[in-house]
Amino acid sequence: MLRTLLAVFLLLSGGLAHARQLHVGLVIPQQGPFAAFGAQAREAFTAWELANPGIFADTVEGDDDCTAASGADAAAAMSEAGVDIIVGFVCTESLAAALPVLSAEGIPVMTLSVRADIISEEAARLGWSFFRLAPRAGEEAEVASDAIFTLWADKPFAIIEDGTIEGRELAEAVRTTLEGRGLKPSFVDNYRPGQERQPSLVRRLKAAGVSRVFVGGERSDLAIIARDAKEQGVGLRFMGGDALYAARGDNPLPEGTLAIVASQYLVGASAEEARASLASLGLIAEGLRVPAYAAADILGAAASRMRFDDTSITQFLLDRRFATAIGPVSFNEQGERREPGFTLAEWRDGAFHRISPRQAAESDNRSQ
Structure with a gap:
């Protein structure tokens, strides 16, 4: 009996040793003309976490008012909060200001909406850790x-x-x-x-x-x-x-x-879980809700499958293909989605x- 209990203890402790607690930053507009986009991203993450409890260690919100100053401020706040990865930054100006700061801290950013080609070009040139779910313009x-x-x-x-x-x-x-x-x-x-x-x-x-x-x-x-x-x-x-x-x-x-x-x-069967989860909160799958839910799918897979001995979350995202609410997602070396954006x-x-x-x-x- 003692030997059996010891085996169970070692098995559980080994599993815990390989668990990866993921601290997620969500940088979104809290007010102003883009606040609706921020609300949609927040609602999607809320719906995902209710459907998948206990996967993320926490989700920390930051404000993005689509200016360079707000991008730099949000980057500093997220770095201080100790997040592992950030989803958000809905505008080019704030994203471009945040990326150098966050990349220096080893914190990757996944944008849902910024399409400007120059962002990925600069990310490749300067070594920024950047991922894009939005299509390239x-x-x-x-x-x-x-x-x-x-x-x-x-x-x-x-x-x-x-x-x-x-x-x-x-x-x-x-x-x-x-x-x-x-x-x-x-x-x-x-x-x-x-x-x-x-x-x-x-x-x-x-x-x-x-x-x-x-x-x-x-x-x-x-x-x-x-x-x-x-x-x-x-x-x-x-x-x-x-x-x-x-x-x-x-x-x-x-x-x-x-x-x-x-x-x-234009998503099909892959979004059924997202639709159901959003519907449970009285929400419909529109705007940024499904792309944000897809981002949560990707980060949820990382939180569930990453080990402490994995090199980095950036490399983890580059090495794998993910099943998400917007369909399969994989990233090239520039952080662009390999699947067609349009x-x-x-x-x-x-x-x-x-x-x-x-x-x-x-x-x-x-x-x-």
Whole structure:
């Protein structure tokens, strides 16, 4: 009996010796225009911890008001709190200020929302410990260009943009990439956003003889352009960027509208646990809640599987592939997610749905 108890004690003590208590930092906006994003991240972590109790040693919150000063302050506070890893920093300015401080302390950061390419470029150049669940900004134009090249190479198409920095940069990146592959749009133009009608733009599109239009602009503007085109009897099919994944306005998107949407927002069966956990708190799976839940999935796996003799949490994350609420996640040496950050989607029956270029071509042919 004594020998049996001793064996059990040694087994338990050996298991405890290899347990890894993970102290998690959550740096999110507490007030101001981005507070809703912070609340969604907090709610997701709360839901995850209720569904998976006792995995994290603790979760320490810090404030991010999207300024460089707040980033540096939050980094110092998190370092003093002794966290092992941080999730958050929703803006480029605060993240860029925090990364040098935290990397010097060996504390990696996982962002849910910052897409700027420059962050990962600087992280690689300066050795910052950085991971990104959000898609890389430049990938949006790459996926859009591939879709246009595959679907519209034999059709007259236009590229138009709304004159904003985001819209212009996306449209220009798509045009440049396509022309580098030998495909030129039949018509390039811009329009004034936020108008109640766009009749002159529709007339120009009609005069150009195009049948397909890529829009670098907001959902509401595309809906108005499509409505006016229909009223004028101009048959157009539309594609836009991730900006189309937005709240519905007064005018609906046409059925069959294509969009390049961030993959983390079009999740399927992998998000069922997240949906159920959030629903138990009366919350729906929207905004940053599912990506934040996925971050908790990754850190939960680290807390459960890391040993005290593992080199670092950074290397642990680089070496493995994780099952999460947004699907499989693995990271390259720059901390970028290896899986596609954007996907082609089609608007039908009141929602965007993933679609392959082949399926999109079949849908296009059926509608003609």
